Amino acid sequence: MSQSFFVVSGENVELAKDEVIAISKSYDKKTSYKTDSRLVITNSQVPWEKVAERTTFVRRAGKIADSFSDLFSEIDLSLLHKSDTFACRTINLSSKKLDTSSIEKTVGAAIKQISGTKVSLSNPLLTIYLIFTDKENYFGYAKPITEAQRPKKVFKFQSELPWKLCRAMTNLAGLNEQETLCDPFCGTGSILLEAESMGIKSIGIDYDKKMCNGARKNMAANGYNSKIVNAGYEYMQKIENKIDGIVTDLPYGISSKSSDSPKKLIHDFISILPKKKKIALMYKRELADQIELKPAKRYEIYRHKSLTRTILVK
């Protein structure tokens, strides 16, 4: 077990913190955690890099070395022996005003003098983080990780879901690489692309042939193998034993070609949703009363005055 830290950005803080926890738990059910402001600290067997490379809203991440009360007396410099260059970075999540650049300079100079290690602000082999919160201060560190390439999208559509929400939903559902996701309203395949980019197998269903062909093109452009089935969402019942989770963006009604009203369609869809699967659904807030699923956690994402989306995770 080791402690890792994740600092999320200011957008959708609750969702962002839950995403970190869900990814970590998808690999290690015994993951425990605490959160404070925009910081999540996990205690888990999962390496921080594995979680960080999947997250959507994490800005900084690494290993926790210790908590500290007196910065200068407590930094453990043994970490630096294997590293050629380092940089010191302050993350102030406390309500106090801190002179972060002077802290970084002073601590950096002290570390340099004691350890003989060189400073590199642009390309450090080790970043030492000094994390301040109102409750506790932490000393963390991280080696650089390479950012994965974004999947290509050659077929787009106006009602497609932004990739960040697709990725976050897939992660909130708690799926991992041993599992298969189904999106029964896959459209251009945005959710499938995110799932496949994280190594999660996926199957898409859409009753619009044009969407299916477009989604297939998107998969092929990235060398992904997701199966795309041209059928109504009811098809998911036929493949129930092959899938572990359902992650989908429900039709809003405006661009849907369905003859059913969005309310009826959603009501019927919910009534056949497999009971024991991992679920993450996106819908327009106005459709909320059609969706009675318990227990479930909901996140509201404001887009503009006539569009607030809800993500439901069960």
Ligand SMILES: C[S@@+](CC[C@H](N)C(=O)[O-])C[C@H]1O[C@@H](n2cnc3c(N)ncnc32)[C@H](O)[C@@H]1O
């Ligand atoms: C909100 S869009 C999904 C957009 C998708 N997330 C994307 O990023 O491209 C909903 C999709 O549901 C499909 N759809 C509507 N009614 C359907 C039904 N009864 N069965 C299957 N698909 C349906 C539409 O063709 C549309 O592509």
